[in-house]
Amino acid sequence: MASFAIVGHLARTDGDFSLNDLPGAGRMDVLCRCVNASLFLSHDLRRDVECYLVLLGGPKAAKTLLFKGNEIRSLSPDERSAGALIKKGLGIPCGSEFREAAPGVFVRNGGLERLMTEHPFAVMDEKGTDIRTVPVMPSAFLLSDHQNFSDAEETLVKEAPRYSVGPVCLHADHTITVISNEIDRRNNGWK
8 A cells, every 4th residue: 555645735725716726726736636646547546545635725724635546436537526526525524533525535634743643654855865776665655745845844754764756856746656656666576
C-alpha cells in the first residue's frame, strides 16, 4: 500500500467554491491533479493507494480528505470530477475521525500534525536523496502544493527522510507519477 499526502496551503476548507474555478479555490486544481496522479492508471485505478489532502485555507479549521483506491467510486480522470468529490466531502459535518462522504472518500477535521503521527512519511524535496538509489522504497510520501512547506511544517517533518525524483523541481502531481513509476518498476523486477 502506498500513501501520498499533499498539503494544500490555500485550499478552501469550507466547500464554498465553484467547480468552474478550481484555481480560485486556493489552487484546488493542483490537489485534484494529485488525486488523479495517485489513483489512475490507463483504464484502471491503483487499488493499493491512498491519497490524503491536507487543506489549510479558507475560513474554517484545517481538514484532511482521504481517497482510498480500493473503495473509490464515481471518480473520472479529470480535475472537475475530483473537485466534485472534494466539495462533497467538505460539505458534510465531520469530527476528529474520518467520516465517509462518498464511496472511498473520507473527511475529518485536523491537519498535518495528526497525519504525521499516523504515517512515517518521506518528504519529497528536490534537494533530497535520489529515490532511485534508495534500496528500500518508502511507502508514504509527503508533498507540498505550489508553495514550499511553512516553517511550522518544516519543524513537523524535520526528522523525516527526504527524497527527490530527479535533478529539477517538478509539480506535485508529476512527482507522484514518477514515484508510482518507480514503485511499479521495482514491483515488476525492472531496473
